[in-house]
Amino acid sequence: SGWLTSKMDIKSYMQQLDARTNKSISSIAKNSDKQQIYTCLQRKVVFSIPISIVDIYGNLIGQELLTGLQEYTKPKNMFLFDQAPLVQSGQVPFPIYTAVIAPENSLYQDYKWFIFTPFECGGPAMGSYIDTWALGRSFIRGSDVEPAPPQPLCYFMGIWGSAFAVNFKEAIREVIGGNIYPPFLEVVMNEIMASNIGEYRASSATINNFTYKASGLPYNDWKRLTLIDAGIDYNLPLPPLYVDYRKTDITI
Numbered sequence: 001s002g003w004l005t006s007k008m009d010i011k012s013y014m015q016q017l018d019a020r021t022n023k024s025i026s027s028i029a030k031n032s033d034k035q036q037i038y039t040c041l042q043r044k045v046v047f048s049i050p051i052s053i054v055d056i057y058g059n060l061i062g063q064e065l066l067t068g069l070q071e072y073t074k075p076k077n078m079f080l081f082d083q084a085p086l087v088q089s090g091q092v093p094f095p096i097y098t099a100v101i102a103p104e105n106s107l108y109q110d111y112k113w114f115i116f117t118p119f120e121c122g123g124p125a126m127g128s129y130i131d132t133w134a135l136g137r138s139f140i141r142g143s144d145v146e147p148a149p150p151q152p153l154c155y156f157m158g159i160w161g162s163a164f165a166v167n168f169k170e171a172i173r174e175v176i177g178g179n180i181y182p183p184f185l186e187v188v189m190n191e192i193m194a195s196n197i198g199e200y201r202a203s204s205a206t207i208n209n210f211t212y213k214a215s216g217l218p219y220n221d222w223k224r225l226t227l228i229d230a231g232i233d234y235n236l237p238l239p240p241l242y243v244d245y246r247k248t249d250i251t252i
Contacts, residue, residue: 020064050207055155058158059076062157066078096116099162137210
């Protein structure tokens, strides 16, 4: 996403990126522009949009990876839909960014993919899409309740990279892989897997569901959606390519 935002050729972009990616998140936080973070959070509070640690995380990586890519524009004012004119011109490949909708019970591993592009967001699992600039607004039966401002690109970057948003059950299943030693730990982990504690997510992104109360759509009874890094389901973002309307005929 940074490359398209920069409008640089790929070689020049990669050269400047090297210097930006050799820092820890703590050092980035120490030198960050706190006012930018405050402004982004304040926007969400005013329009009753859910806030999580992903807002801060996304803002921090946005400040590090996006600052200076556009003259006079700070990361808090850079948006995913700004990439649309460049894509429409055919100068760059069509970008598809991904997350998954966290299931109500992660034990069943029933993750549904959520797609972000400069034009629209949603997916086959939602049964609908929304203009990218409107994602995050509150909707009831297809009508927006409040005209909230668009979410910045850095927030979406935080969602796409929020591997830390897994819950206890997912961590046990994916990281530990079921081989738990010594035996007393296995007892503790099994109790967590069987309890509601295992479903707790301390740091995931939650957005208003644009299909809330919309007739006939699969998630219309969910007021909000919890979105996490799609790598928890499948670490190669291929599922969005294989929907019928994309007519993908070759994968490299």
